[in-house]
Amino acid sequence: MVGHATIEWVYVGVVIALLTWVGAESWNVERLVEHVPPDAETIKVIAQQWFWSFEHEDGKKETGQLHVKQGVPYKFELISKDVIHDFNVPDYTILMDAVPGRVNVVWNLFDTPGEYRIQCREYCGFGHATMKAKLFVEPFSQTAEAAAAAATSPAAESQNATSNATAGQTPATPVQSAGPPGKPLTILQGASVQGSPNFDPDTLTVKKGDKITVTNKDTLPHTVTSGTGPADPNN
Structure with missing residues (x-):
């Protein structure tokens, strides 16, 4: 009888230990899920x-x-x-x-x-x-952001201006690259749903002969027309 009692107590102890571990892990997971980091x-x-x-x-x-x-x-x-x-x-x-x-x-x-x-x-x-x-x-690149912040800081701008003045040079004028050909027309997601902020389209002004590049980001198909009506042959 003593031997059987010992086995039973060992069994009870193991079960209690497992339940305690499961409860502690569940509490820890719940705490992590519900506790929002203060810097979020x-x-x-x-x-x-x-x-x-x-x-x-x-x-x-x-x-x-x-x-x-x-x-x-x-x-x-x-x-x-x-x-x-x-x-x-x-x-x-x-x-x-x-x-x-x-x-x-x-x-x-x-x-x-x-x-x-x-x-x-x-x-x-x-x-x-x-x-x-x-x-x-x-992707978050702390090094890149730090370098960009340093490059745009007042100290960096002052140093660049001093260097240019010492060398007798004037700051170079950046060359602007040509934009993409044609007029971009983007149909945003939600444009097919009344009440969506993207439902009412903005006005796009073009000249005769301009190329229009249409990008549909909505989940439904759309038809682009010149606005003259359903009989428009250029639908």
């Missing part, structure tokens, strides 16, 4: 049928694409203007609901530069499958 940059994510919009801390706004830096923590504040959506970046296992009337928060640090897919994982209507955006993680 805030990005407001706005979900709306059927496109994504983003607002950065500095006021910069993006639609259909989001640019972030490698190695920088970001806090995403998610809201929805209509129905429930789900903000999902599969490659980084980011998944959080965007609910009308509520602000949900999730954060992440992107460690690998590249282009990734943002999608909606909650069915939100007939355009659900096209509710996508692109995430661009730009």
Whole structure:
């Protein structure tokens, strides 16, 4: 009987140790997920049928694409203007609901530069499958940024001016390269959705004979016309 009791107590001790370890690890993961770093940059994510919009801390706004830096923590504040959506970046296992009337928060640090897919994982209507955006993680080069900051600092400009004056030279005038031929016309993502900030097109003024280069960044096909009507032979 004594031998059996010893085995049972060992078994109970092992089970308690495993449960304690699982609980501690779960608490640690939950703490990491919910604890937003104090130096995280805030990005407001706005979900709306059927496109994504983003607002950065500095006021910069993006639609259909989001640019972030490698190695920088970001806090995403998610809201929805209509129905429930789900903000999902599969490659980084980011998944959080965007609910009308509520602000949900999730954060992440992107460690690998590249282009990734943002999608909606909650069915939100007939355009659900096209509710996508692109995430661009730009490589962060501290050395390059430090060099650029040093080059544009007042001390560097003063030193360059002194060197030019000593050598009897005048600063060279930069040569501007010729722009691309023709007039660029870009159809932004969300241009097919009424209510989107990209729904109403801007005016493009061209001259007779000008070449127009059209780029469609929307998820749906578009037709470009001269605006004279559906019978226009140049559709």
